[in-house]
Amino acid sequence: MDNIFPGIVVDHFYCKNEHVQAFFLTHWHKDHIKGLTFSWKKGTIYCSEVTKNIIDKARPTIDPDKVVAMKPYETITVCGTQVTMMDANHMAGSAMFFFDNHVRSVMYTGDYRYHHTMILPNRADIVFIDGTFNRKPIRMLTMPQSCQLLHSWLTNNDHDPSNPLYVGYFHFGTLTLLYGTYMEYGCKFRLEQKRMTEEDYNICLIMYPDMWDQNSRNIVTPVYARNKEPLPDPIIMASTGWSMMEENHDHMGTITKDRRGHYRMNFSNHSDIYENEEMLLRMPHQEVHYIE
Protein backbone atom coordinates (compact mmCIF):
# COMPACT_ATOMS: atom_id res chain seq x y z
CA MET A 1 0.00 0.00 0.00
CA ASP A 2 2.86 2.35 0.85
CA ASN A 3 4.01 2.34 -2.80
CA ILE A 4 0.54 3.47 -3.94
CA PHE A 5 -0.30 5.82 -1.07
CA PRO A 6 2.98 6.94 0.55
CA GLY A 7 2.86 6.85 4.34
CA ILE A 8 -0.02 4.36 4.55
CA VAL A 9 -0.02 0.62 5.28
CA VAL A 10 -2.76 -1.87 6.22
CA ASP A 11 -2.33 -4.71 8.77
CA HIS A 12 1.43 -4.26 8.61
CA PHE A 13 2.78 -3.30 12.04
CA TYR A 14 6.29 -4.62 11.58
CA CYS A 15 6.74 -2.19 8.67
CA LYS A 16 10.29 -0.83 8.80
CA ASN A 17 9.85 2.29 6.63
CA GLU A 18 10.16 5.21 8.97
CA HIS A 19 8.16 7.54 6.74
CA VAL A 20 5.06 5.37 7.22
CA GLN A 21 2.85 7.13 9.78
CA ALA A 22 -0.65 5.74 9.20
CA PHE A 23 -1.33 2.13 10.16
CA PHE A 24 -4.80 0.91 9.24
CA LEU A 25 -6.03 -2.21 11.04
CA THR A 26 -8.87 -4.27 9.53
CA HIS A 27 -9.62 -6.40 12.62
CA TRP A 28 -8.19 -8.04 15.74
CA HIS A 29 -7.15 -11.43 14.41
CA LYS A 30 -3.68 -12.76 15.18
CA ASP A 31 -2.52 -12.87 11.57
CA HIS A 32 -3.49 -9.19 11.12
CA ILE A 33 -1.89 -7.75 14.25
CA LYS A 34 1.56 -9.29 13.85
CA GLY A 35 4.12 -6.77 15.09
CA LEU A 36 1.61 -4.84 17.20
CA THR A 37 3.56 -5.41 20.41
CA PHE A 38 3.21 -3.71 23.77
CA SER A 39 6.15 -1.42 22.91
CA TRP A 40 4.87 -0.53 19.42
CA LYS A 41 4.96 3.22 18.70
CA LYS A 42 5.55 3.74 15.00
CA GLY A 43 2.63 6.03 14.22
CA THR A 44 -1.15 6.34 14.37
CA ILE A 45 -3.51 3.37 14.13
CA TYR A 46 -6.85 3.78 12.34
CA CYS A 47 -9.57 1.20 12.94
CA SER A 48 -13.20 0.72 14.00
CA GLU A 49 -14.43 1.71 17.45
CA VAL A 50 -14.67 -1.92 18.65
CA THR A 51 -11.10 -2.58 17.51
CA LYS A 52 -9.91 0.57 19.26
CA ASN A 53 -11.58 -0.59 22.49
CA ILE A 54 -9.74 -3.91 22.17
CA ILE A 55 -6.37 -2.22 21.53
CA ASP A 56 -6.86 0.13 24.50
CA LYS A 57 -7.51 -2.91 26.72
CA ALA A 58 -5.08 -5.45 25.22
CA ARG A 59 -2.22 -3.01 24.54
CA PRO A 60 -2.53 -0.47 27.38
CA THR A 61 1.05 0.65 26.77
CA ILE A 62 0.10 2.17 23.40
CA ASP A 63 -0.99 5.81 23.71
CA PRO A 64 -4.81 5.79 23.25
CA ASP A 65 -4.58 9.14 21.45
CA LYS A 66 -2.57 7.31 18.77
CA VAL A 67 -5.46 4.91 18.11
CA VAL A 68 -8.15 6.63 16.07
CA ALA A 69 -11.64 5.09 15.85
CA MET A 70 -13.29 5.72 12.48
CA LYS A 71 -17.04 5.72 12.03
CA PRO A 72 -18.54 3.36 9.45
CA TYR A 73 -18.81 4.98 5.99
CA GLU A 74 -17.20 8.19 7.23
CA THR A 75 -14.43 9.58 4.97
CA ILE A 76 -11.32 11.10 6.52
CA THR A 77 -8.14 12.44 4.91
CA VAL A 78 -4.89 10.76 5.94
CA CYS A 79 -1.51 11.50 4.28
CA GLY A 80 -3.32 13.32 1.45
CA THR A 81 -5.56 10.30 0.75
CA GLN A 82 -9.27 10.05 1.40
CA VAL A 83 -10.14 6.93 3.36
CA THR A 84 -13.58 5.45 3.95
CA MET A 85 -14.18 2.58 6.37
CA MET A 86 -16.85 -0.04 5.64
CA ASP A 87 -18.17 -2.99 7.62
CA ALA A 88 -16.50 -6.28 6.59
CA ASN A 89 -19.13 -8.63 8.06
CA HIS A 90 -16.31 -10.89 9.33
CA MET A 91 -16.36 -10.41 13.08
CA ALA A 92 -16.98 -7.69 15.67
CA GLY A 93 -15.19 -4.52 14.61
CA SER A 94 -13.94 -5.89 11.28
CA ALA A 95 -13.52 -3.24 8.60
CA MET A 96 -12.74 -2.79 4.91
CA PHE A 97 -11.02 0.38 3.70
CA PHE A 98 -11.42 2.35 0.47
CA PHE A 99 -8.51 4.67 -0.37
CA ASP A 100 -8.72 7.39 -3.00
CA ASN A 101 -6.22 10.15 -3.75
CA HIS A 102 -7.89 11.19 -7.05
CA VAL A 103 -5.02 9.58 -8.97
CA ARG A 104 -5.75 6.02 -7.92
CA SER A 105 -8.26 4.25 -5.77
CA VAL A 106 -7.87 1.02 -3.85
CA MET A 107 -10.43 -1.21 -2.18
CA TYR A 108 -8.85 -3.26 0.61
CA THR A 109 -11.27 -5.88 1.94
CA GLY A 110 -9.16 -7.66 4.55
CA ASP A 111 -11.04 -10.72 5.78
CA TYR A 112 -14.67 -10.23 4.82
CA ARG A 113 -17.88 -12.19 4.26
CA TYR A 114 -19.70 -10.79 1.28
CA HIS A 115 -23.39 -10.01 1.54
CA HIS A 116 -25.54 -8.48 -1.16
CA THR A 117 -26.64 -5.70 1.16
CA MET A 118 -23.04 -4.60 1.70
CA ILE A 119 -22.28 -0.98 0.92
CA LEU A 120 -19.40 -0.83 -1.57
CA PRO A 121 -17.73 1.90 -3.62
CA ASN A 122 -19.05 1.95 -7.19
CA ARG A 123 -15.56 1.48 -8.65
CA ALA A 124 -11.94 0.90 -7.63
CA ASP A 125 -8.76 0.86 -9.69
CA ILE A 126 -7.20 -1.88 -7.61
CA VAL A 127 -8.86 -4.41 -5.33
CA PHE A 128 -6.96 -6.23 -2.60
CA ILE A 129 -9.11 -9.11 -1.56
CA ASP A 130 -8.90 -11.69 1.20
CA GLY A 131 -8.27 -14.91 -0.72
CA THR A 132 -8.74 -17.44 2.06
CA PHE A 133 -10.95 -19.75 0.01
CA ASN A 134 -10.10 -18.59 -3.44
CA ARG A 135 -8.69 -21.94 -4.53
CA LYS A 136 -11.76 -23.94 -3.53
CA PRO A 137 -14.91 -23.85 -5.66
CA ILE A 138 -17.22 -24.56 -2.74
CA ARG A 139 -20.39 -22.76 -1.76
CA MET A 140 -20.19 -21.99 1.92
CA LEU A 141 -23.32 -22.00 4.06
CA THR A 142 -24.76 -18.57 4.60
CA MET A 143 -24.57 -17.16 8.10
CA PRO A 144 -28.33 -17.68 8.78
CA GLN A 145 -27.97 -21.33 7.68
CA SER A 146 -25.01 -21.83 10.01
CA CYS A 147 -26.87 -20.19 12.90
CA GLN A 148 -29.84 -22.46 12.28
CA LEU A 149 -27.55 -25.54 12.37
CA LEU A 150 -25.96 -24.47 15.64
CA HIS A 151 -29.32 -23.67 17.17
CA SER A 152 -30.69 -27.09 16.21
CA TRP A 153 -27.70 -28.80 17.83
CA LEU A 154 -28.02 -26.73 20.99
CA THR A 155 -31.71 -27.64 21.31
CA ASN A 156 -31.41 -31.28 20.16
CA ASN A 157 -33.33 -33.64 22.45
CA ASP A 158 -30.57 -36.28 22.33
CA HIS A 159 -28.56 -34.20 24.74
CA ASP A 160 -29.23 -34.60 28.42
CA PRO A 161 -30.90 -31.29 29.26
CA SER A 162 -29.16 -31.14 32.63
CA ASN A 163 -25.69 -31.32 31.06
CA PRO A 164 -23.87 -28.30 29.71
CA LEU A 165 -23.20 -28.05 25.99
CA TYR A 166 -19.76 -26.89 24.97
CA VAL A 167 -19.02 -24.83 21.90
CA GLY A 168 -15.34 -24.87 21.06
CA TYR A 169 -13.80 -21.89 19.37
CA PHE A 170 -10.53 -21.66 17.50
CA HIS A 171 -10.32 -17.90 17.27
CA PHE A 172 -12.56 -14.89 17.80
CA GLY A 173 -14.09 -15.36 14.35
CA THR A 174 -16.23 -18.21 15.70
CA LEU A 175 -17.94 -15.71 17.99
CA THR A 176 -19.59 -14.23 14.89
CA LEU A 177 -21.58 -17.47 14.59
CA LEU A 178 -22.57 -17.38 18.25
CA TYR A 179 -23.63 -13.76 17.97
CA GLY A 180 -25.77 -14.54 14.91
CA THR A 181 -27.41 -17.40 16.83
CA TYR A 182 -28.03 -15.10 19.78
CA MET A 183 -29.54 -12.43 17.54
CA GLU A 184 -31.72 -14.89 15.61
CA TYR A 185 -32.78 -17.31 18.37
CA GLY A 186 -31.94 -15.53 21.62
CA CYS A 187 -29.35 -18.21 22.63
CA LYS A 188 -27.02 -16.82 25.24
CA PHE A 189 -23.61 -18.27 26.03
CA ARG A 190 -21.38 -18.63 29.05
CA LEU A 191 -17.64 -18.00 28.82
CA GLU A 192 -15.52 -20.62 30.53
CA GLN A 193 -13.07 -18.17 32.02
CA LYS A 194 -10.78 -20.73 33.68
CA ARG A 195 -9.70 -22.15 30.33
CA MET A 196 -9.06 -18.80 28.68
CA THR A 197 -6.27 -16.27 28.83
CA GLU A 198 -7.27 -13.09 30.60
CA GLU A 199 -6.70 -11.10 27.40
CA ASP A 200 -9.00 -13.36 25.35
CA TYR A 201 -11.67 -13.24 28.06
CA ASN A 202 -11.64 -9.44 28.09
CA ILE A 203 -11.69 -9.23 24.29
CA CYS A 204 -14.73 -11.53 24.14
CA LEU A 205 -16.57 -9.18 26.52
CA ILE A 206 -15.61 -6.11 24.48
CA MET A 207 -16.56 -7.65 21.13
CA TYR A 208 -20.00 -8.90 22.13
CA PRO A 209 -21.05 -7.37 25.43
CA ASP A 210 -24.67 -8.52 25.40
CA MET A 211 -24.75 -12.24 24.52
CA TRP A 212 -23.07 -13.62 27.65
CA ASP A 213 -25.03 -15.10 30.54
CA GLN A 214 -23.17 -16.87 33.32
CA ASN A 215 -26.17 -19.16 33.91
CA SER A 216 -26.41 -20.38 30.32
CA ARG A 217 -26.14 -24.09 29.57
CA ASN A 218 -24.19 -23.28 26.41
CA ILE A 219 -20.56 -22.90 27.37
CA VAL A 220 -17.95 -21.37 25.10
CA THR A 221 -14.55 -22.91 25.55
CA PRO A 222 -11.37 -22.21 23.61
CA VAL A 223 -10.02 -25.21 21.74
CA TYR A 224 -6.45 -24.01 22.21
CA ALA A 225 -6.69 -24.99 25.88
CA ARG A 226 -7.00 -28.67 25.03
CA ASN A 227 -3.38 -29.40 25.89
CA LYS A 228 -3.92 -28.19 29.43
CA GLU A 229 -7.10 -30.12 30.05
CA PRO A 230 -9.00 -32.61 27.93
CA LEU A 231 -11.97 -31.12 26.12
CA PRO A 232 -15.34 -31.76 27.74
CA ASP A 233 -18.03 -33.85 26.11
CA PRO A 234 -20.21 -33.26 24.12
CA ILE A 235 -18.57 -30.44 22.26
CA ILE A 236 -19.36 -28.84 18.95
CA MET A 237 -16.70 -27.20 16.86
CA ALA A 238 -17.47 -24.76 14.13
CA SER A 239 -14.52 -24.46 11.82
CA THR A 240 -14.11 -23.34 8.27
CA GLY A 241 -10.96 -25.37 7.66
CA TRP A 242 -12.73 -28.64 8.42
CA SER A 243 -15.42 -28.15 5.82
CA MET A 244 -12.83 -27.38 3.16
CA MET A 245 -11.41 -30.90 3.26
CA GLU A 246 -12.48 -32.98 0.29
CA GLU A 247 -13.92 -35.85 2.35
CA ASN A 248 -16.25 -33.48 4.18
CA HIS A 249 -18.01 -31.98 1.20
CA ASP A 250 -20.91 -34.40 1.62
CA HIS A 251 -21.45 -32.97 5.08
CA MET A 252 -22.03 -29.37 4.10
CA GLY A 253 -25.12 -28.26 5.93
CA THR A 254 -25.03 -31.10 8.46
CA ILE A 255 -23.41 -31.74 11.82
CA THR A 256 -21.14 -34.77 11.91
CA LYS A 257 -19.11 -36.53 14.59
CA ASP A 258 -15.37 -36.62 13.96
CA ARG A 259 -12.94 -39.38 14.96
CA ARG A 260 -12.53 -37.95 18.45
CA GLY A 261 -16.28 -37.88 19.02
CA HIS A 262 -16.57 -34.13 18.64
CA TYR A 263 -19.37 -32.69 16.59
CA ARG A 264 -18.25 -30.63 13.62
CA MET A 265 -20.20 -28.11 11.67
CA ASN A 266 -19.48 -25.93 8.72
CA PHE A 267 -19.22 -22.23 9.22
CA SER A 268 -17.47 -19.45 7.40
CA ASN A 269 -16.88 -15.81 8.12
CA HIS A 270 -14.85 -15.58 4.90
CA SER A 271 -16.43 -15.16 1.48
CA ASP A 272 -16.55 -18.15 -0.83
CA ILE A 273 -15.22 -17.66 -4.35
CA TYR A 274 -18.69 -17.04 -5.78
CA GLU A 275 -19.21 -14.25 -3.28
CA ASN A 276 -15.84 -12.75 -4.21
CA GLU A 277 -16.92 -12.79 -7.85
CA GLU A 278 -20.22 -11.14 -7.00
CA MET A 279 -18.44 -8.43 -5.05
CA LEU A 280 -16.06 -7.76 -7.95
CA LEU A 281 -18.98 -7.58 -10.40
CA ARG A 282 -20.52 -4.78 -8.37
CA MET A 283 -17.30 -2.82 -8.36
CA PRO A 284 -15.72 -2.12 -11.79
CA HIS A 285 -11.93 -2.37 -11.40
CA GLN A 286 -8.67 -2.77 -13.30
CA GLU A 287 -6.60 -5.03 -11.09
CA VAL A 288 -7.30 -7.64 -8.41
CA HIS A 289 -4.75 -8.98 -5.95
CA TYR A 290 -5.58 -11.87 -3.67
CA ILE A 291 -3.94 -11.81 -0.28
CA GLU A 292 -3.49 -15.30 1.16
Ligand SMILES: [Zn+2]
Ligand atom coordinates in the same frame (compact mmCIF):
# COMPACT_ATOMS: atom_id res chain seq x y z
ZN1 LIG B 1 -9.90 -12.64 10.31
